[in-house]
Amino acid sequence: MKFEKLEQFIEQKQNTGKVFDEMVKREQDALEHYQAKKSEYEATIARAAIEGKDLTKELDRLDEEISKAKAAYERRHKERNIYSQTRPLEKVKSEDVVNSFNNELIPAFKEVRFNPAIKQLLKAKYEFAKAVQDYYATVREFEDIRYEARSELSDHYYYQLKEVALQTVKEQELYFITTADLRDFEVNKFPASLQYVKEEDLK
Template identity: 50%
Template structure:
Protein backbone atom coordinates (compact mmCIF):
# COMPACT_ATOMS: atom_id res chain seq x y z
CA UNK A 1 0.00 0.00 0.00
CA UNK A 2 1.02 3.58 -0.56
CA UNK A 3 0.05 6.69 1.34
CA UNK A 4 -0.61 8.67 -1.83
CA UNK A 5 -1.35 12.01 -0.20
CA UNK A 6 2.13 12.00 1.33
CA UNK A 7 3.65 11.54 -2.15
CA UNK A 8 1.62 14.51 -3.37
CA UNK A 9 2.68 16.52 -0.33
CA UNK A 10 6.35 15.71 -1.00
CA UNK A 11 5.98 16.70 -4.67
CA UNK A 12 4.33 19.93 -3.54
CA UNK A 13 7.22 20.66 -1.17
CA UNK A 14 9.71 20.02 -3.97
CA UNK A 15 7.90 22.54 -6.19
CA UNK A 16 7.89 25.05 -3.34
CA UNK A 17 11.60 24.46 -2.75
CA UNK A 18 12.40 24.91 -6.44
CA UNK A 19 10.38 28.13 -6.59
CA UNK A 20 12.09 29.44 -3.44
CA UNK A 21 15.50 28.54 -4.86
CA UNK A 22 14.70 30.42 -8.07
CA UNK A 23 13.63 33.52 -6.12
CA UNK A 24 16.81 33.29 -4.02
CA UNK A 25 18.87 33.00 -7.21
CA UNK A 26 17.20 36.08 -8.69
CA UNK A 27 17.76 38.00 -5.46
CA UNK A 28 21.43 37.02 -5.38
CA UNK A 29 21.80 37.94 -9.04
CA UNK A 30 20.29 41.38 -8.40
CA UNK A 31 22.56 41.85 -5.37
CA UNK A 32 25.67 40.93 -7.37
CA UNK A 33 24.63 43.39 -10.11
CA UNK A 34 24.20 46.11 -7.47
CA UNK A 35 27.61 45.35 -5.90
CA UNK A 36 29.30 45.24 -9.30
CA UNK A 37 27.94 48.69 -10.27
CA UNK A 38 28.97 50.14 -6.89
CA UNK A 39 32.48 48.77 -7.37
CA UNK A 40 32.66 50.24 -10.87
CA UNK A 41 31.49 53.59 -9.52
CA UNK A 42 34.10 53.63 -6.72
CA UNK A 43 36.90 52.60 -9.08
CA UNK A 44 35.92 55.22 -11.66
CA UNK A 45 35.63 57.93 -9.00
CA UNK A 46 39.07 57.08 -7.61
CA UNK A 47 40.59 57.00 -11.08
CA UNK A 48 39.10 60.34 -12.06
CA UNK A 49 40.39 62.00 -8.88
CA UNK A 50 43.88 60.50 -9.05
CA UNK A 51 44.29 61.15 -12.77
CA UNK A 52 42.57 64.52 -12.67
CA UNK A 53 40.10 63.60 -15.38
CA UNK A 54 36.46 64.68 -15.36
CA UNK A 55 34.21 61.57 -15.32
CA UNK A 56 31.01 63.31 -14.22
CA UNK A 57 28.95 62.02 -17.12
CA UNK A 58 30.01 58.41 -16.61
CA UNK A 59 29.62 58.69 -12.85
CA UNK A 60 26.11 60.11 -13.19
CA UNK A 61 25.19 57.26 -15.50
CA UNK A 62 26.58 54.71 -13.05
CA UNK A 63 24.71 56.42 -10.20
CA UNK A 64 21.44 55.95 -12.08
CA UNK A 65 22.27 52.33 -12.79
CA UNK A 66 23.21 51.80 -9.13
CA UNK A 67 19.89 53.28 -8.01
CA UNK A 68 17.97 51.06 -10.42
CA UNK A 69 19.99 48.01 -9.37
CA UNK A 70 19.37 48.82 -5.70
CA UNK A 71 15.63 49.09 -6.28
CA UNK A 72 15.67 45.85 -8.28
CA UNK A 73 17.55 44.11 -5.45
CA UNK A 74 15.14 45.45 -2.80
CA UNK A 75 12.21 44.28 -4.93
CA UNK A 76 13.71 40.81 -5.21
CA UNK A 77 14.13 40.77 -1.41
CA UNK A 78 10.48 41.71 -0.96
CA UNK A 79 9.38 39.05 -3.45
CA UNK A 80 11.26 36.35 -1.57
CA UNK A 81 9.95 37.55 1.81
CA UNK A 82 6.35 37.50 0.53
CA UNK A 83 6.85 34.05 -0.97
CA UNK A 84 8.36 32.72 2.29
CA UNK A 85 5.36 33.80 4.36
CA UNK A 86 2.68 33.07 1.77
CA UNK A 87 4.09 30.17 -0.22
CA UNK A 88 1.24 29.24 -2.61
CA UNK A 89 2.63 25.75 -3.22
CA UNK A 90 2.22 24.84 0.45
CA UNK A 91 -1.45 25.78 0.61
CA UNK A 92 -2.85 23.13 -1.75
CA UNK A 93 -2.14 20.27 0.69
CA UNK A 94 -1.45 21.31 4.27
CA UNK A 95 0.31 19.32 6.99
CA UNK A 96 -3.08 19.09 8.72
CA UNK A 97 -4.56 17.55 5.55
CA UNK A 98 -1.84 14.87 5.59
CA UNK A 99 -2.43 14.04 9.27
CA UNK A 100 -6.21 13.96 8.80
CA UNK A 101 -5.93 11.69 5.75
CA UNK A 102 -3.57 9.39 7.65
CA UNK A 103 -5.87 9.04 10.65
CA UNK A 104 -9.25 9.01 8.90
CA UNK A 105 -8.50 7.35 5.55
CA UNK A 106 -5.17 5.53 5.44
CA UNK A 107 -5.35 3.75 8.82
CA UNK A 108 -8.82 2.21 8.19
CA UNK A 109 -7.78 1.13 4.69
CA UNK A 110 -4.47 -0.32 5.92
CA UNK A 111 -6.33 -2.23 8.63
CA UNK A 112 -8.78 -3.59 6.06
CA UNK A 113 -6.18 -4.62 3.47
CA UNK A 114 -3.28 -5.70 5.68
CA UNK A 115 -3.48 -5.43 9.44
CA UNK A 116 -6.77 -7.20 10.23
CA UNK A 117 -5.50 -10.43 8.63
CA UNK A 118 -2.22 -10.13 10.55
CA UNK A 119 -4.12 -9.77 13.84
CA UNK A 120 -6.43 -12.67 12.98
CA UNK A 121 -3.38 -14.85 12.28
CA UNK A 122 -1.85 -13.81 15.61
CA UNK A 123 -5.06 -14.62 17.47
CA UNK A 124 -5.42 -17.92 15.62
CA UNK A 125 -1.80 -18.84 16.40
CA UNK A 126 -2.27 -17.90 20.08
CA UNK A 127 -5.46 -19.97 20.26
CA UNK A 128 -3.84 -22.95 18.52
CA UNK A 129 -0.80 -22.70 20.80
CA UNK A 130 -3.03 -22.71 23.89
CA UNK A 131 -4.88 -25.76 22.55
CA UNK A 132 -1.58 -27.50 21.76
CA UNK A 133 -0.20 -26.84 25.25
CA UNK A 134 -3.40 -28.18 26.78
CA UNK A 135 -3.23 -31.24 24.54
CA UNK A 136 0.37 -31.76 25.69
CA UNK A 137 -0.68 -31.67 29.36
CA UNK A 138 -3.62 -33.99 28.64
CA UNK A 139 -1.31 -36.46 26.87
CA UNK A 140 1.20 -36.36 29.74
CA UNK A 141 -1.61 -36.91 32.25
CA UNK A 142 -2.92 -39.88 30.25
CA UNK A 143 0.59 -41.32 30.00
CA UNK A 144 1.12 -40.89 33.76
CA UNK A 145 -2.13 -42.74 34.52
CA UNK A 146 -0.98 -45.63 32.34
CA UNK A 147 2.53 -45.59 33.89
CA UNK A 148 1.05 -45.60 37.39
CA UNK A 149 -1.11 -48.59 36.46
CA UNK A 150 1.95 -50.48 35.16
CA UNK A 151 3.95 -49.58 38.27
CA UNK A 152 1.16 -50.81 40.51
CA UNK A 153 1.01 -54.14 38.72
CA UNK A 154 4.74 -54.81 38.82
CA UNK A 155 5.45 -53.47 42.29
CA UNK A 156 7.98 -51.15 43.91
CA UNK A 157 11.00 -52.99 42.56
CA UNK A 158 10.20 -51.80 39.07
CA UNK A 159 8.86 -48.34 39.98
CA UNK A 160 11.83 -46.33 38.68
CA UNK A 161 12.42 -48.52 35.66
CA UNK A 162 9.41 -47.07 33.87
CA UNK A 163 10.64 -44.01 32.00
CA UNK A 164 8.56 -40.87 31.62
CA UNK A 165 7.60 -38.92 28.52
CA UNK A 166 7.32 -35.33 29.82
CA UNK A 167 9.69 -32.72 28.36
CA UNK A 168 12.14 -32.17 31.21
CA UNK A 169 15.29 -30.74 29.68
CA UNK A 170 15.79 -27.05 28.86
CA UNK A 171 16.53 -27.88 25.22
CA UNK A 172 13.26 -29.83 24.89
CA UNK A 173 11.20 -27.11 26.55
CA UNK A 174 12.81 -24.35 24.48
CA UNK A 175 12.11 -26.28 21.29
CA UNK A 176 8.41 -26.86 21.91
CA UNK A 177 7.24 -24.12 24.29
CA UNK A 178 7.27 -20.35 24.04
CA UNK A 179 9.81 -19.27 26.64
CA UNK A 180 10.96 -15.98 28.16
CA UNK A 181 13.87 -16.08 25.77
CA UNK A 182 11.49 -16.30 22.81
CA UNK A 183 9.56 -13.30 24.18
CA UNK A 184 12.82 -11.37 24.32
CA UNK A 185 13.32 -11.98 20.59
CA UNK A 186 9.69 -11.08 19.85
CA UNK A 187 10.09 -7.81 21.76
CA UNK A 188 13.16 -7.03 19.65
CA UNK A 189 11.29 -7.86 16.42
CA UNK A 190 13.57 -10.82 15.75
CA UNK A 191 12.84 -14.43 14.91
CA UNK A 192 13.39 -16.67 17.98
CA UNK A 193 16.67 -18.58 17.95
CA UNK A 194 14.81 -21.64 19.25
CA UNK A 195 13.14 -21.92 15.83
CA UNK A 196 16.32 -21.30 13.85
CA UNK A 197 16.66 -24.86 12.61
CA UNK A 198 12.95 -25.67 12.30
CA UNK A 199 11.90 -26.04 8.66
CA UNK A 200 8.39 -25.75 7.32
CA UNK A 201 8.52 -29.30 6.06
CA UNK A 202 9.14 -30.44 9.65
CA UNK A 203 5.72 -29.04 10.54
CA UNK A 204 3.77 -31.02 7.93
Protein backbone atom coordinates in the same frame (compact mmCIF):
# COMPACT_ATOMS: atom_id res chain seq x y z
CA MET B 1 1.09 0.61 1.17
CA LYS B 2 1.69 4.15 -0.10
CA PHE B 3 0.95 7.26 1.95
CA GLU B 4 -0.18 9.46 -0.95
CA LYS B 5 -0.72 12.62 1.10
CA LEU B 6 2.85 12.44 2.37
CA GLU B 7 4.14 11.89 -1.16
CA GLN B 8 2.20 14.99 -2.28
CA PHE B 9 3.64 16.92 0.68
CA ILE B 10 7.21 15.86 -0.15
CA GLU B 11 6.77 16.71 -3.85
CA GLN B 12 5.30 20.08 -2.86
CA LYS B 13 8.27 20.78 -0.55
CA GLN B 14 10.68 19.95 -3.35
CA ASN B 15 8.87 22.21 -5.82
CA THR B 16 8.57 25.00 -3.24
CA GLY B 17 12.26 24.70 -2.44
CA LYS B 18 13.19 24.75 -6.10
CA VAL B 19 11.24 27.97 -6.73
CA PHE B 20 12.65 29.50 -3.53
CA ASP B 21 16.21 28.64 -4.57
CA GLU B 22 15.60 30.24 -7.96
CA MET B 23 14.30 33.40 -6.26
CA VAL B 24 17.31 33.50 -3.93
CA LYS B 25 19.62 33.20 -6.93
CA ARG B 26 17.82 36.00 -8.78
CA GLU B 27 18.03 38.18 -5.66
CA GLN B 28 21.73 37.36 -5.22
CA ASP B 29 22.43 38.12 -8.89
CA ALA B 30 20.58 41.45 -8.58
CA LEU B 31 22.53 42.33 -5.42
CA GLU B 32 25.85 41.49 -7.08
CA HIS B 33 24.91 43.61 -10.12
CA TYR B 34 23.91 46.51 -7.83
CA GLN B 35 27.16 46.27 -5.85
CA ALA B 36 29.20 46.03 -9.06
CA LYS B 37 27.59 49.23 -10.39
CA LYS B 38 28.31 51.03 -7.11
CA SER B 39 31.93 49.88 -7.26
CA GLU B 40 32.16 51.04 -10.87
CA TYR B 41 30.68 54.43 -9.84
CA GLU B 42 33.24 54.83 -7.02
CA ALA B 43 36.06 53.83 -9.35
CA THR B 44 34.89 56.36 -11.96
CA ILE B 45 34.76 59.19 -9.41
CA ALA B 46 38.26 58.28 -8.26
CA ARG B 47 39.51 58.20 -11.86
CA ALA B 48 37.92 61.63 -12.57
CA ALA B 49 39.60 63.10 -9.52
CA ILE B 50 43.00 61.50 -10.14
CA GLU B 51 43.08 62.25 -13.87
CA GLY B 52 41.37 65.62 -13.52
CA LYS B 53 38.79 64.73 -16.16
CA ASP B 54 35.16 65.67 -16.38
CA LEU B 55 33.33 62.33 -16.36
CA THR B 56 29.91 63.78 -15.58
CA LYS B 57 28.13 62.01 -18.43
CA GLU B 58 29.61 58.65 -17.47
CA LEU B 59 28.77 59.26 -13.80
CA ASP B 60 25.22 60.31 -14.67
CA ARG B 61 24.84 57.12 -16.70
CA LEU B 62 26.20 55.03 -13.80
CA ASP B 63 23.97 56.91 -11.38
CA GLU B 64 20.96 55.89 -13.44
CA GLU B 65 22.19 52.31 -13.74
CA ILE B 66 22.75 52.17 -9.96
CA SER B 67 19.19 53.35 -9.34
CA LYS B 68 17.83 50.73 -11.70
CA ALA B 69 20.03 48.01 -10.21
CA LYS B 70 18.99 49.00 -6.67
CA ALA B 71 15.30 48.96 -7.64
CA ALA B 72 15.75 45.55 -9.31
CA TYR B 73 17.47 44.15 -6.20
CA GLU B 74 14.79 45.55 -3.86
CA ARG B 75 12.11 44.02 -6.12
CA ARG B 76 13.80 40.62 -6.01
CA HIS B 77 14.24 40.89 -2.23
CA LYS B 78 10.59 41.81 -1.71
CA GLU B 79 9.48 39.07 -4.13
CA ARG B 80 11.39 36.45 -2.13
CA ASN B 81 10.01 37.72 1.20
CA ILE B 82 6.42 37.63 -0.06
CA TYR B 83 6.94 34.13 -1.44
CA SER B 84 8.37 32.96 1.91
CA GLN B 85 5.47 34.44 3.87
CA THR B 86 2.57 33.47 1.59
CA ARG B 87 3.90 30.10 0.35
CA PRO B 88 1.59 30.11 -2.69
CA LEU B 89 2.53 26.58 -3.81
CA GLU B 90 1.64 25.12 -0.42
CA LYS B 91 -1.67 23.38 -1.11
CA VAL B 92 -1.01 20.43 1.24
CA LYS B 93 -0.28 21.61 4.79
CA SER B 94 1.34 19.66 7.64
CA GLU B 95 -2.08 19.44 9.32
CA ASP B 96 -3.45 17.81 6.15
CA VAL B 97 -0.75 15.14 6.37
CA VAL B 98 -1.58 14.48 10.04
CA ASN B 99 -5.34 14.31 9.36
CA SER B 100 -4.83 12.03 6.36
CA PHE B 101 -2.51 9.81 8.40
CA ASN B 102 -4.96 9.46 11.30
CA ASN B 103 -8.25 9.36 9.38
CA GLU B 104 -7.34 7.72 6.07
CA LEU B 105 -4.04 5.84 6.25
CA ILE B 106 -4.56 4.17 9.64
CA PRO B 107 -8.03 2.70 8.82
CA ALA B 108 -6.81 1.52 5.40
CA PHE B 109 -3.56 0.12 6.80
CA LYS B 110 -5.43 -1.71 9.56
CA GLU B 111 -7.83 -3.26 7.09
CA VAL B 112 -5.17 -4.35 4.60
CA ARG B 113 -2.15 -5.21 6.77
CA PHE B 114 -2.51 -4.82 10.53
CA ASN B 115 -5.81 -6.59 11.24
CA PRO B 116 -4.84 -9.73 9.26
CA ALA B 117 -1.49 -9.77 11.09
CA ILE B 118 -3.01 -9.59 14.59
CA LYS B 119 -5.73 -12.05 13.59
CA GLN B 120 -2.99 -14.48 12.59
CA LEU B 121 -1.27 -13.75 15.91
CA LEU B 122 -4.47 -14.45 17.87
CA LYS B 123 -5.05 -17.60 15.85
CA ALA B 124 -1.49 -18.80 16.60
CA LYS B 125 -1.96 -18.02 20.32
CA TYR B 126 -5.28 -19.89 20.37
CA GLU B 127 -3.75 -22.87 18.54
CA PHE B 128 -0.82 -22.86 20.94
CA ALA B 129 -3.16 -22.86 23.95
CA LYS B 130 -5.10 -25.76 22.43
CA ALA B 131 -1.85 -27.60 21.68
CA VAL B 132 -0.66 -27.16 25.29
CA GLN B 133 -3.97 -28.52 26.60
CA ASP B 134 -3.74 -31.43 24.16
CA TYR B 135 -0.18 -32.11 25.26
CA TYR B 136 -1.17 -32.34 28.93
CA ALA B 137 -4.24 -34.43 28.07
CA THR B 138 -1.98 -36.77 26.11
CA VAL B 139 0.44 -37.05 29.05
CA ARG B 140 -2.48 -37.76 31.42
CA GLU B 141 -3.79 -40.43 29.05
CA PHE B 142 -0.36 -42.05 28.99
CA GLU B 143 -0.04 -41.81 32.77
CA ASP B 144 -3.40 -43.60 33.17
CA ILE B 145 -2.08 -46.46 31.03
CA ARG B 146 1.19 -46.53 32.92
CA TYR B 147 -0.62 -46.46 36.26
CA GLU B 148 -2.73 -49.42 35.22
CA ALA B 149 0.37 -51.33 34.15
CA ARG B 150 2.16 -50.47 37.40
CA SER B 151 -0.82 -51.67 39.37
CA GLU B 152 -0.60 -55.07 37.76
CA LEU B 153 3.15 -55.48 38.07
CA SER B 154 5.21 -56.05 41.17
CA ASP B 155 7.22 -53.22 42.74
CA HIS B 156 10.31 -54.59 41.05
CA TYR B 157 9.03 -53.35 37.68
CA TYR B 158 7.39 -50.10 38.92
CA TYR B 159 10.23 -47.78 37.87
CA GLN B 160 11.11 -49.70 34.74
CA LEU B 161 8.07 -48.28 32.96
CA LYS B 162 9.42 -45.10 31.33
CA GLU B 163 7.74 -41.72 30.80
CA VAL B 164 6.77 -39.92 27.57
CA ALA B 165 6.45 -36.38 28.98
CA LEU B 166 9.14 -33.87 28.11
CA GLN B 167 11.89 -34.39 30.63
CA THR B 168 14.80 -32.06 29.97
CA VAL B 169 14.96 -28.28 30.10
CA LYS B 170 16.18 -28.31 26.49
CA GLU B 171 13.07 -30.22 25.37
CA GLN B 172 10.77 -27.89 27.29
CA GLU B 173 12.50 -24.81 25.85
CA LEU B 174 12.00 -26.20 22.35
CA TYR B 175 8.29 -26.94 22.64
CA PHE B 176 7.04 -24.32 25.11
CA ILE B 177 7.31 -20.53 25.06
CA THR B 178 9.98 -19.43 27.53
CA THR B 179 10.97 -16.10 29.05
CA ALA B 180 13.96 -16.11 26.68
CA ASP B 181 11.54 -16.42 23.73
CA LEU B 182 9.52 -13.48 25.10
CA ARG B 183 12.67 -11.38 25.30
CA ASP B 184 13.43 -12.26 21.68
CA PHE B 185 9.86 -11.31 20.68
CA GLU B 186 10.22 -7.94 22.42
CA VAL B 187 13.12 -7.00 20.13
CA ASN B 188 11.46 -8.52 17.03
CA LYS B 189 13.99 -11.35 16.94
CA PHE B 190 13.16 -14.89 15.89
CA PRO B 191 13.41 -17.06 19.03
CA ALA B 192 16.81 -18.64 19.48
CA SER B 193 15.08 -21.80 20.75
CA LEU B 194 13.74 -22.36 17.21
CA GLN B 195 16.96 -21.72 15.32
CA TYR B 196 17.41 -25.37 14.37
CA VAL B 197 13.77 -26.04 13.50
CA LYS B 198 13.12 -26.25 9.76
CA GLU B 199 9.74 -25.60 8.19
CA GLU B 200 9.81 -28.98 6.44
CA ASP B 201 10.10 -30.62 9.89
CA LEU B 202 6.72 -29.12 10.82
CA LYS B 203 4.81 -30.80 7.98
